[in-house]
Amino acid sequence: MDVLHSMFIMVAYVLVSSVKASMAVNDSIGVSQFMSDGMTLVSQDGMFELGFFSPGNSTKRYLGIWYKKVAMHAVVWVANRVNPINGNSGKLTLDNTGNIILISNNGSVVWSTTSQREPLNPVAHLMDSGNLVVWNDGGSDSNDILWQSFDYPTDTYLLGMKLGRDLQNGFEWRITSWKSVDDPSPGNFSLGLALSDYPEFAIMNGTKKFSQIGPWNGLYYSGLPSLNAYSDIEISYVSNQKEIYYTFSSKNGSVISRTVINQTSKVLSRYVWVEKAQTWRIYESLPGDVCDNFGLCGAYGSCITTSAPICQCLKGFRPKSAEAWNSSNWAQGCVRDESLSCTDIGEGIGIANTTDGFFKFEGLKLPDTQHTRLLQNLDIHGCSALCLNNCSCMAYTNSDISGGGHGCVMWFGDLIDIKLFQSGGQDLYIRMPASESEKSKMQEYMEGYVDDTDLPLFDLLTINIATDKFSLNNKIGQGGFGPVYKGKLAHGPEIAVKRLSRSSGQGMAEFITEVKLIAKLQHRNLVKLLGCCIQGEEKLLVYEYVVNGSLDTFIFDQTKSKLLDWPRRFHIIFGVARGLLYLHQDSRLRIIHRDLKASNILLDDKLNPKISDFGMAKTFGGDQTEGNTNRVVGT
Ligand SMILES: *[C@@H]1O[C@H](CO)[C@@H](O)[C@H](O)[C@H]1NC(C)=O
Numbered sequence: 220m221d222v223l224h225s226m227f228i229m230v231a232y233v234l235v236s237s238v239k240a241s242m243a244v245n246d247s248i249g250v251s252q253f254m255s256d257g258m259t260l261v262s263q264d265g266m267f268e269l270g271f272f273s274p275g276n277s278t279k280r281y282l283g284i285w286y287k288k289v290a291m292h293a294v295v296w297v298a299n300r301v302n303p304i305n306g307n308s309g310k311l312t313l314d315n316t317g318n319i320i321l322i323s324n325n326g327s328v329v330w331s332t333t334s335q336r337e338p339l340n341p342v343a344h345l346m347d348s349g350n351l352v353v354w355n356d357g358g359s360d361s362n363d364i365l366w367q368s369f370d371y372p373t374d375t376y377l378l379g380m381k382l383g384r385d386l387q388n389g390f391e392w393r394i395t396s397w398k399s400v401d402d403p404s405p406g407n408f409s410l411g412l413a414l415s416d417y418p419e420f421a422i423m424n425g426t427k428k429f430s431q432i433g434p435w436n437g438l439y440y441s442g443l444p445s446l447n448a449y450s451d452i453e454i455s456y457v458s459n460q461k462e463i464y465y466t467f468s469s470k471n472g473s474v475i476s477r478t479v480i481n482q483t484s485k486v487l488s489r490y491v492w493v494e495k496a497q498t499w500r501i502y503e504s505l506p507g508d509v510c511d512n513f514g515l516c517g518a519y520g521s522c523i524t525t526s527a528p529i530c531q532c533l534k535g536f537r538p539k540s541a542e543a544w545n546s547s548n549w550a551q552g553c554v555r556d557e558s559l560s561c562t563d564i565g566e567g568i569g570i571a572n573t574t575d576g577f578f579k580f581e582g583l584k585l586p587d588t589q590h591t592r593l594l595q596n597l598d599i600h601g602c603s604a605l606c607l608n609n610c611s612c613m614a615y616t617n618s619d620i621s622g623g624g625h626g627c628v629m630w631f632g633d634l635i636d637i638k639l640f641q642s643g644g645q646d647l648y649i650r651m652p653a654s655e656s657e658k659s660k661m662q663e664y665m666e667g668y669v670d671d672t673d674l675p676l677f678d679l680l681t682i683n684i685a686t687d688k689f690s691l692n693n694k695i696g697q698g699g700f701g702p703v704y705k706g707k708l709a710h711g712p713e714i715a716v717k718r719l720s721r722s723s724g725q726g727m728a729e730f731i732t733e734v735k736l737i738a739k740l741q742h743r744n745l746v747k748l749l750g751c752c753i754q755g756e757e758k759l760l761v762y763e764y765v766v767n768g769s770l771d772t773f774i775f776d777q778t779k780s781k782l783l784d785w786p787r788r789f790h791i792i793f794g795v796a797r798g799l800l801y802l803h804q805d806s807r808l809r810i811i812h813r814d815l816k817a818s819n820i821l822l823d824d825k826l827n828p829k830i831s832d833f834g835m836a837k838t839f840g841g842d843q844t845e846g847n848t849n850r851v852v853g854t
Pocket residue numbers: 240245246247248249252253254255258259
């Protein structure tokens with residue numbers, strides 16, 4: 220008999236019996252009362268129903284709870300998962316020890332609860348939440364629970380349930396898949412809490428991690444930044460000496476939501492009932508993309524859904540086996556370009572060589588937390604110092620990112636299962652040898668973490684917005700070192716952005732030093748460098764925008780050249796000379812332009828000349844100048 224068929228009989232029963240008893244629903248069962256196959260209990264609000272059913276094509280009978288009110292009934296809980304009843308002989312009762320007992324025709328106990336307490340007037344009640352609760356004392360105290368089905372979930376998580384661990388009793392709240400649609404006995408897939416200092420929720424395939432949702436970071440699960448964006452549910456995470464769990468609740472009270480782990484599809488999905496469409500709609504799933512497959516990119520590999528290949532070694536690392544990596548076999552992961560200098564001196568004596576440093580990585584799903592240490596009262600600086608002084612500490616970050624971040628979590632051993640998000644994600648500081656971490660300090664510097672008033676820094680987003688993502692419409696020239704774009708800062712002046720070609724081959728440190736020097740050169744006949752921007756591969760110089768363009772557009776244009784009368788031309792020549800004099804003699808740097816030409820002289824609104832591209836040849840190498848300007852250096 221299929222579910223719908225049995226449902227029909229049950230509905231008929233409820234209708235008939237409710238007429239007889241002249242009450243709408245029967246939601247509870249008392250001591251020595253029986254409920255046989257064909258009869259059901261229905262929660263007060265009519266949402267859930269408890270009764271016997273046969274799943275899929277099976278003819279076996281199971282006691283379960285399912286949604287009654289919505290058109291597509293979904294089973295949310297099964298009592299006798301591994302011990303079905305043959306035929307319609309099953310009977311449910313509550314005995315005087317307060318335990319629910321399921322018996323088959325021949326009198327054998329198929330399934331029962333195991334409350335050890337001495338009860339007083341127990342009663343089993345199907346709640347509006349879908350929870351089957353055995354109350355003590357007729358339910359007079361709502362906290363006096365002898366047993367509840369929410370403590371023994373099957374494959375479905377309902378709002379209000381706990382998922383995690385009861386540390387005092389070693390008890391676990393975990394959902395486990397059915398073996399198949401016909402067989403509700405426990406399958407190999409489950410969702411639960413993987414205990415560690417910084418525990419994380421993970422989907423398991425047997426005893427192996429299949430996909431991790433990540434640890435709770437105070438705002439969301441590290442691997443599911445989108446989850447807290449859903450306005451219909453509220454997530455609470457509780458972690459103390461007694462228990463660690465999370466629970467979802469409906470903010471609005473009217474949301475019908477269930478989360479199911481499914482062995483056939485190998486996916487954990489959260490469904491929400493959509494009344495208008497009369498269907499269950501999937502809100503989120505895990506694995507949500509290929510990068511959610513646990514450890515896909517191996518140690519120190521980072522998974523990026525939009526890159527090809529999807530696995531990339533973190534900066535400062537290279538594939539352990541280039542061949543395996545090439546053939547999309549990433550499991551071996553990555554190794555350091557340069558080894559760490561940190562070495563423990565003697566056994567257990569923690570005097571470490573502290574010439575290592577940390578590189579900040581952004582936008583990540585945190586790596587697997589199995590080998591972590593949590594220090595909730597330590598701030599990020601203390602965390603950094605502690606990690607630096609223990610050679611096996613490979614990374615650290617704030618354990619809680621809410622309110623600007625606090626707490627400390629440190630990783631020991633290789634870092635695996637890192638994912639890079641398109642947006643959102645967390646920061647992680649990974650141990651690097653001194654040479655790499657020098658660069659990282661520069662990186663931090665460029666990102667504005669170190670304050671330096673010498674050189675204003677712009678972030679890439681600002682420049683992107685200002686130049687309309689470097690649109691072709693905004694391109695105003697192609698200089699010797701890369702294209703130039705016009706831009707407009709929000710509430711600010713117009714700017715010209717020079718996007719340096721990527722092959723400049725220059726280190727971050729040298730670049731910044733040079734740019735700072737150039738920025739110090741200020742003269743009214745020089746184009747003013749306002750700042751720069753470095754992010755990843757991008758190196759950008761931000762200049763003041765000079766409105767009338769370059770001199771060559773005037774002198775080599777039939778009509779425009781007439782605008783330049785002799786007094787104006789003299790004024791321009793004089794200005795260029797003054798600018799050069801400053802560069803050659805009066806500035807601290809003494810710069811030779813090496814590429815002075817009409818296209819490098821810009822004119823402002825009053826046709827005053829301003830020299831551009833000065834300092835570039837020195838800074839960015841003679842080769843480029845020659846290559847792109849077809850000029851002999853030194854003329
Ligand atoms: C409620 O259902 C149980 C089990 O079917 C039955 O024993 C009991 O008599 C019913 N109570 C009422 C008030 O109908």
